[in-house]
Amino acid sequence: MKKRHLAAPVTAAVLALALSACSGGSTASDDAGTKDSSTGTISHIHGVEVGPTDKKLYVATHEGIYTPDAKGRPQLVGDRKDDFMGFTVAASGSFLASGHPAPGRDAPNNLGLIESTDGGKTWKDRSLVGEVDFHSLEHAHGTIYGYDSTNGLLRVSADGSTWDKRSKLSALDIAVSPQEAQTILATTESGVIRSTDGGRSFNKAGRSVMAFLSWVTPDALYGIDPAGELSRSADGGRTWQKVGTVPGGGPQALTAVTATHLVAASQDGVYESTNGGKTFAKRLDVTSGGDH
Structure with a gap:
């Protein structure tokens, strides 16, 4: 499958394409473009996280969750x-995820919220099975925030079982302030939008168009635009300063582990930075990811 690189300048149409591309489940063309095995190649990345206790890199993909082995495979x-x-790791170490079952597995098309308490080895259903596919999940302030792509709305849960329905919106990613539980940002094709009431309402989009966000400390909000340009905001997204560029074309995921430790996935690899995004080193190769 030919890779399609996202070109600058960034436009709303680019993010709109990304939103529509991630709106459904598995397709025949997706499956044909992926060659995963217990050790092999990975593609179509949806999330990257670093375990809070084991410090391992975890990569959520179209066909499972992967981590580098001793040889970096x-x-x-x-x-x-x-x-x-959707994929995130809570401070306790629990994995929270959503998505669709592997072809041939007897399960509803939408997994709802699922959880692993053993580092992704086994999973159990938590809620909304068959009803919801979360494309973005965040765990902050003892609360789970999820963008329900099936119904186009933000959901919030204190226990992972019962959910409050918040605003209707069309978003690619969400980020929650590490300081204020009621402050939530979302990336849309028109720009980054903000809620200060827990997602019950959002203001008009700002001028900055971002694909993915990660907010690790009050003065370290990172955003990556559809062309791979990485910026940092010290004021919660009101202003941005470019800090670098993630190699490899259009972005697929971003997480800030600390204010200076970042992991990002692009069309050709998973990259890590330990200097706030100024430079990146490749951790894993990615193949056939550009068309997702």
Whole structure:
């Protein structure tokens, strides 16, 4: 499958394409473009995280969750090769995810919220099974925030079982302030929008168009635009300063582990920075990811 690189200048149409591309489940063309095995190649990345206790890199993909083995090759975690869409790791170390079951597995098309308490080896259903596919998940302030792509709305849960329905919106990613539980940002094709009431309402979009966000400290909000340009905001997204560029074309995921430690996935690899995004080193190769 030919890679399609996202070109500058960034436009709303680019992010709109990304939003529509991530709106459904597995397709025949997606499956044909992925060649995952217990150790092999990975593609179609939906999330990257670093475990808070084991410090391992975890990569959520179209066919399972992977971590580098001793030789730096992608190693399948557990035996579930589901299409993991939304993915986050709570401070306790629990994995929270959503998406679609692997082809042939007897499960509803939308996984709802699922959880692993053993580092992704096994999973259990938590809620909304068959109803919701979360494309973005955040765990902050003891609360789970999820963008429900199936119904186009923000949901919030204190226990992972019962959910409050918040605003209707069309978004690619969400980020929650590490300081204020009621402050939530979302990336849309028109720009980054902000809520200060827990997602019940959002203001008009700002001028900055971002694909993915990660907010690790009050003065370290990172955003990556559809061309791979990485910026940092010290004032919660009101102003941005470019800090670098993620190699490899259009972005697929971003997480800030600390104010200076970042992990980002692009069309050709998973990259890590330990200097706030000024430079990046490749951690894993990615193949056939550009068309997702």
